Amino acid sequence: MSYNFKTIHPVMPAKDMINVILSKTQRKTPTVVHPGYDISRIRGFYMRKVKFTQETIHEKIDAILQDFPKLDDIHPFYADLINVLYDKDHYKLALGHVHACRNVIDNIAKDYCRLLKYGDSLYRCKMLKRAALGRMCTTLKKLTSSLNYLDEVRKHLSRMPAINPFERTLLVTGFPNVGKSSFVNNITNANLDVQPYPFTTQNLYVGHTDYNFVRWQVIDTPGVLDHSLNERNPIEMQAITALAHLKACIMFFLDISETCSYSIDQQIALFKDLKPLFKNKPLLLVMTKIDIKKFEQLDQIDQQKLQEVIQSENVFYSQLSNKSGEGIAIVKEKACNLLNEWRQNLKPEQLTGGNPNLLREESILQGVYIAQPKRVNQNRIPMIPQVIGKLNRPTLKDIQEQNGGAGVFNFPLQEHFLLDNPDWKYDAVPEIMDGKNIGDFVDADILQRLEELEKEEEMMDQAEIEDPEEEAREQMLLNTRDQVNKKREMIKDEHHMKMKQQVKLHQPKLEDAKEDFAKKGIDTTFLEQRASKFAAKKALQKQKRQQQSSDDSDDNDMELEGTQRKGRGDALSRSRSRLREISRSRSRGNKKVLTAQEQAMERMSKKIQRRRRNEAKAGDGDTKIDCKMPKHLFTGKSGIGKQSRR
């Protein structure tokens, strides 16, 4: 059973509970009903509402009753503690009231459901349901004070420290201001309020420590005064409860210096008073505040008194000072050992309260023995070889700093190379030569192999000597061949030139045709006359042309003519040259009357010589679209593209 009261759900005040329940009924049940419905349907409708409300209230009250601890079922320590804090009777009454209310509401619902069975109209059924819900809410309203009280209890309970009654515990008691909270602060991680006025601690507080690898609870109690049980206030009662019920080692703190404003006598009196509570429990008498006054510094009388108490009660005693820390560890050890011894004598059922998990834990812990190694040399100093003190050479770090620092200095790795000859350390090793990797050729016996190779080469040379004569002959033949080819080319060129110059068309001559005509009986005298005329003309013209060409001595023209004639048909070249002849003669002042044909030709020649005006006309650079509708751009489906746009 977990002694953690933090899981109790908050208790709603009665008003809020009523609101919640009624709104829930409204939401979760059907809302629409008409007078025209079937009467059974109407009855069912309202009965459902009444029953639903009853069930909801029942659930809520059940939850409350389950959450709160039953004083009879929990550990007597807690039962007593709750009694001390909240008054057992009041607590029980409150819970009883709530429980009774639940029964009442059940009965109300039952009654009204019975009545609803005989409701004959919608109005009647509705009024019955209204009455039922109203009565239920009134009963709930009467729970107000109880519910408020229970909520307060819950709040306080949730803030209580989780004290496990079965765990190993140290219980610290004594007069107020003795040094209990300081001691708990020293031992545990707790941060308790320590103040010079009494009753600073008003509740039980728990801290945890470790001893022997096991967790221990240390419970700090509020100070106890010396008077009878009836006169004790609730704060002291908490301490008394703890003392009474918890199976712990009790540490009774006694302030020797009497700075708690109580004398040693009073403290001893209290000690004797509380004796019955200490029965059957390990007890440790702790004398505190020894930094102010030591036991030896006490008066003889006080010392004797204390000695008496110790002897008579047969208790263990110890001293400590919270301020200086003297004796705290010893006290803790003693207390823990005392409790451990005492627990060994108890039965496991008593220790664990029947919890099987705890039983198992206990059995394991009791059987555990922790072995410690025998430490001979407690103080272990670091081992630094003596050589290091004697080295005087500069460290690499010093060198680095000298040469520019961390980013600048590059330690030459070659310094530690192990080569046959240490002079070679800083050599720049070549890797590539003539397009080859030197590393591929490096071999231990390369010289030997090279020798063999050279021998081989010699032998091969001797074996295979090609005829140098043959080679020379070959070369000569090739040379002559080249020369011959050149000559042939030249001859060809010359011949071509000659041929071009000596172009002669086969013109039909009159002499040849004369015989034919004579045979046929055609008169050829007119033709002969005409022919002779033309022949004379031609001869003259030829003379002139030759004269002109010799006068001009235009070598370029001749060449041009030649090259042009090479490409073109002879008729065209003839006509061109004729044109040139005419224009030249005219430019020299030889203005003859031209025939129509000649005039046309002259006009054309001039036209050709004029430059063509190409501005605004399409030139070579202007794009020429061969195909206006290439198939690959105009086929295919249209997709989302063109047709979707209008």
Added chain:
Amino acid sequence: MRIEKCYFCSGPIYPGHGIVFVRNDSKMFRFCRSKCHRHFKAQHNPRKTRWTKAFRKAAGKEMTNDSIFEFEQKRNEPLKYNRDLYINTVQAMKKIDKIRLKRENNFWKNRLRAQRKQNLDNVETELAKNINLVSDKSVKEIIKQKAVEKAQIKAQKQKKQKKQDMVVEEA
């Protein structure tokens, strides 16, 4: 730094050039330029691509088996640096290179011997046709001699042929 060999054309890859392709089976393919890389990606066989060294070697156009190739081998275990050894190696490399070139030239010459012979014959016949243009006397003599030889061979052949024909006729 190392000069690698191109996987496709077997040419040298200098540092800072080319592409390395590492296949999933961790085989590395080095390429000297994108031409070789493209051919590789197109799955062309270097042994069938005429301009590569692989083709030339496979087709017997280059020298393959020779003791001189044992000098240049990729060595996996480096030797400890020895200055004398390196000096010797560098000097040896130069000599080896010379010998290698000589041997390669020899190889090519041998390969092309028949072709050269044919070439010469063609040249001789050409010159014989244009003997009137030849100015060098010694050459003229050579050609004439050749012509005479040829004629002799032809005559012999014809004789043989006649004999055979006669034999056939008789039979």
